Amino acid sequence: MKLPIVGFMPSDVIAAWIFTFVVGAIITIYVLKRRKLPLIWDYMRTTNHRKIGTLYLLFGFVFFLRAGIDALLMRSQLALPNNHFWLIQGEKYNEVFTTHGTIMIFFAAMPMLLGLMNVAVPLQIGARDLAFPYLNAIGFWLFFAGGVFFNLSFFFNQAPSVGWTGYAPLSTEYTPGPNTNFYVFGVQVSGLGTILTAINLIVTILRHRAPGMKLTRMPLFPWAALFTSWLILIAFTVLAIALYLMMFERQFGAAFFSGDEGDPVYWQHLFWIFGHPEVYILALPAFGIFSDIITTFSKKRIFGYPAMVVSLALIGFLGLMVWAHHMFTVGLGAMANTFFAITTMMIAIPTGVKVFNWLFTMRGGIIRFTTPMLFALGFIPSFVMGGVTGVMLSVSAADFQYHDTHFVVAHFHYVIISSTILGIFAGIYYWFPKITGYLLDEKLGKWHFWLFLFGFHMTFLPMHLTGLNGMQRRAYVYYAGEGLTALNFTSTVGAFLMGISMLFFFWNLYKTFRFKPIAGNDPWDGRTLEWTQASPSPENTFEPMPVVHTSDPYWFAKKSGHAMITTDDVRPMPPSPQTILPFLTGILMISLSFGMVYHWFWLAVLSGAGVFAIMFIRNVSDERIKMEKGEKIHE
Ligand code: HEM
Ligand SMILES: [Cu+2]
Numbered sequence: 006m007k008l009p010i011v012g013f014m015p016s017d018v019i020a021a022w023i024f025t026f027v028v029g030a031i032i033t034i035y036v037l038k039r040r041k042l043p044l045i046w047d048y049m050r051t052t053n054h055r056k057i058g059t060l061y062l063l064f065g066f067v068f069f070l071r072a073g074i075d076a077l078l079m080r081s082q083l084a085l086p087n088n089h090f091w092l093i094q095g096e097k098y099n100e101v102f103t104t105h106g107t108i109m110i111f112f113a114a115m116p117m118l119l120g121l122m123n124v125a126v127p128l129q130i131g132a133r134d135l136a137f138p139y140l141n142a143i144g145f146w147l148f149f150a151g152g153v154f155f156n157l158s159f160f161f162n163q164a165p166s167v168g169w170t171g172y173a174p175l176s177t178e179y180t181p182g183p184n185t186n187f188y189v190f191g192v193q194v195s196g197l198g199t200i201l202t203a204i205n206l207i208v209t210i211l212r213h214r215a216p217g218m219k220l221t222r223m224p225l226f227p228w229a230a231l232f233t234s235w236l237i238l239i240a241f242t243v244l245a246i247a248l249y250l251m252m253f254e255r256q257f258g259a260a261f262f263s264g265d266e267g268d269p270v271y272w273q274h275l276f277w278i279f280g281h282p283e284v285y286i287l288a289l290p291a292f293g294i295f296s297d298i299i300t301t302f303s304k305k306r307i308f309g310y311p312a313m314v315v316s317l318a319l320i321g322f323l324g325l326m327v328w329a330h331h332m333f334t335v336g337l338g339a340m341a342n343t344f345f346a347i348t349t350m351m352i353a354i355p356t357g358v359k360v361f362n363w364l365f366t367m368r369g370g371i372i373r374f375t376t377p378m379l380f381a382l383g384f385i386p387s388f389v390m391g392g393v394t395g396v397m398l399s400v401s402a403a404d405f406q407y408h409d410t411h412f413v414v415a416h417f418h419y420v421i422i423s424s425t426i427l428g429i430f431a432g433i434y435y436w437f438p439k440i441t442g443y444l445l446d447e448k449l450g451k452w453h454f455w456l457f458l459f460g461f462h463m464t465f466l467p468m469h470l471t472g473l474n475g476m477q478r479r480a481y482v483y484y485a486g487e488g489l490t491a492l493n494f495t496s497t498v499g500a501f502l503m504g505i506s507m508l509f510f511f512w513n514l515y516k517t518f519r520f521k522p523i524a525g526n527d528p529w530d531g532r533t534l535e536w537t538q539a540s541p542s543p544e545n546t547f548e549p550m551p552v553v554h555t556s557d558p559y560w561f562a563k564k565s566g567h568a569m570i571t572t573d574d575v576r577p578m579p580p581s582p583q584t585i586l587p588f589l590t591g592i593l594m595i596s597l598s599f600g601m602v603y604h605w606f607w608l609a610v611l612s613g614a615g616v617f618a619i620m621f622i623r624n625v626s627d628e629r630i631k632m633e634k635g636e637k638i639h640e
Pocket of ligand 2: 281284327328330
């Protein structure tokens with residue numbers, strides 16, 4: 006169909022427009038009828054860590070659904086040989102796997118993890134907010150801006166189609182239109198927000214712990230958040246540079262990655278120096294979540310705490326040294342391939358240490374099979390399976406066989422879904438009381454878990470075999486008689502089971518908000534400081550402030566029957582003002598990106614000037630200046 010302003014529109018884009026209008030109308034009616042506008046206005050201006058964490062979870066989840074629909078579209082196309090499903094073939098398929106991968110990594114998995122960190126880390130270490138609440142809001146709205154901008158590309162039928170890796174010269178010489186620019190700017194803007202949030206978390210964890218909470222007494226989730234933040238700082242800086250270079254190449258005729266002077270392998274190095282640590286940025290926080298959950302529901306201290314911390318550090322460190330295992334077939338030479346093969350294999354050692362420590366933590370414990378615990382238990386064997394194929398892939402000679410087949414697709418979904426996605430759901434069920442004050446339903450939670458886990462293995466286990474049988478990654482068609490049909494069909498059924506499992510999650514949310522089962526401060530009989538605070542966590546936490554003498558301090562206070570020792574002599578909490586400026590910054594970054602993508606440079610310059618103006622206003626109206634003058638900030 007041809008529309009006047011935007012040109013030709015395929016039917017899936019039109020369907021998306023209609024869907025969005027209908028859902029938008031329903032939400033608007035709901036908001037107006039239930040008088041939710043003040044609430045929305047409050048969240049638009051909030052700088053409180055729990056509220057920002059909630060926003061991260063909410064929008065990360067919205068993008069998760071969009072990328073999940075992409076996944077189902079791909080699996081529908083691949084369900085049968087020589088299939089013509091709707092119009093998901095050829096270039097359309099390229100767009101779909103690109104937006105699926107990019108959104109899952111940058112706009113779903115990472116923000117949901119950052120959301121959980123925002124909610125839980127300050128509460129677990131006795132901090133009263135993140136160190137820089139205003140910066141936290143900026144970080145969130147930049148993620149929001151990047152995510153919205155990237156998603157808008159689809160509505161103009163200009164979705165990027167160069168893979169989430171954006172390999173040159175495909176992403177430079179061969180896609181001159183706006184499509185790839187949406188990738189460059191969407192990821193760049195949200196990546197900037199991620200860097201700011203990482204700095205914020207590092208300062209918070211290092212400087213704002215409760216009195217007596219030495220680093221060696223800190224729960225494992227904040228530890229994981231700390232190492233993750235360092236990885237973000239390094240990896241996302243490299244990504245930002247890479248995307249800048251690509252922007253200059255695409256928009257201003259520089260030639261870093263293509264042409265006579267440039268080299269596409271240079272892009273691959275930069276991308277994977279970011280891209281491999283990214284995998285650990287997704288996995289380490291999940292490890293932290295599982296560690297806390299497994300100790301709580303085994304009623305035991307974590308086994309081998311120092312080894313757990315050291316292996317987190319080692320995994321993070323080795324993760325920075327192995328990027329070229331994504332480039333074994335590029336032709337770097339035997340020496341380079343061997344070095345990267347060996348460093349990659351070494352990561353299995355600290356990972357193995359962690360797996361055994363989780364198992365030893367449960368050994369002899371009093372285990373409660375709650376929903377969060379089930380997600381943690383499901384993670385262990387699934388992740389080990391993904392790890393085993395990872396070691397197979399790290400054998401550089403063998404990788405020439407596996408490279409760019411569905412074996413790789415199976416491998417990375419095994420590791421990412423079993424760590425990150427199971428971790429996110431475990432964390433949501435576990436900390437839901439701290440976010441909303443209510444407990445999610447256990448029975449529906451278990452349905453969600455079992456269906457998801459079963460669907461997950463059913464989807465990705467067969468992909469190992471189709472891959473070994475030669476089915477290529479990023480190809481939209483295969484033929485009958487190649488021995489791929491039954492396996493692919495099974496995969497597709499599994500994917501739809503995962504989709505159905507999400508319906509149980511929705512039902513659960515609906516039921517919970519309908520019947521409001523009040524959770525109380527400590528519904529799980531927890532061990533760490535967040536369970537000493539009210540649910541949902543108030544804006545003024547830790548008043549008075551606990552003094553920490555041991556790890557799992559709350560548990561030992563409960564066991565000894567004494568209340569926790571507290572003190573009034575603590576650093577004041579970081580002032581968290583209500584301000585619309587971070588939100589406006591995000592909106593301006595969207596219009597700046599539009600200006601750049603479509604070469605409306607007047608718009609880009611104007612929006613950039615707006616951002617600088619906001620920075621200036623912020624400089625002269627910083628709430629700490631008011632504090633100096635003795636004005637009241639908290640109402
Ligand atoms: C919910 C179930 C999921 C299904 C059924 C699914 C399915 C797929 C399929 C079939 C492909 C391969 C496309 C091809 O090479 O032809 C793919 C690629 C990919 N998926 Fe998923 N996926 C799921 C969840 C996830 C999650 C949770 C993540 C990350 C958080 C993820 C990240 C990726 C990435 C990065 C790619 C590579 C895209 C590219 O080649 O550029 N997927 N997915
Ligand atoms: Cu890697």
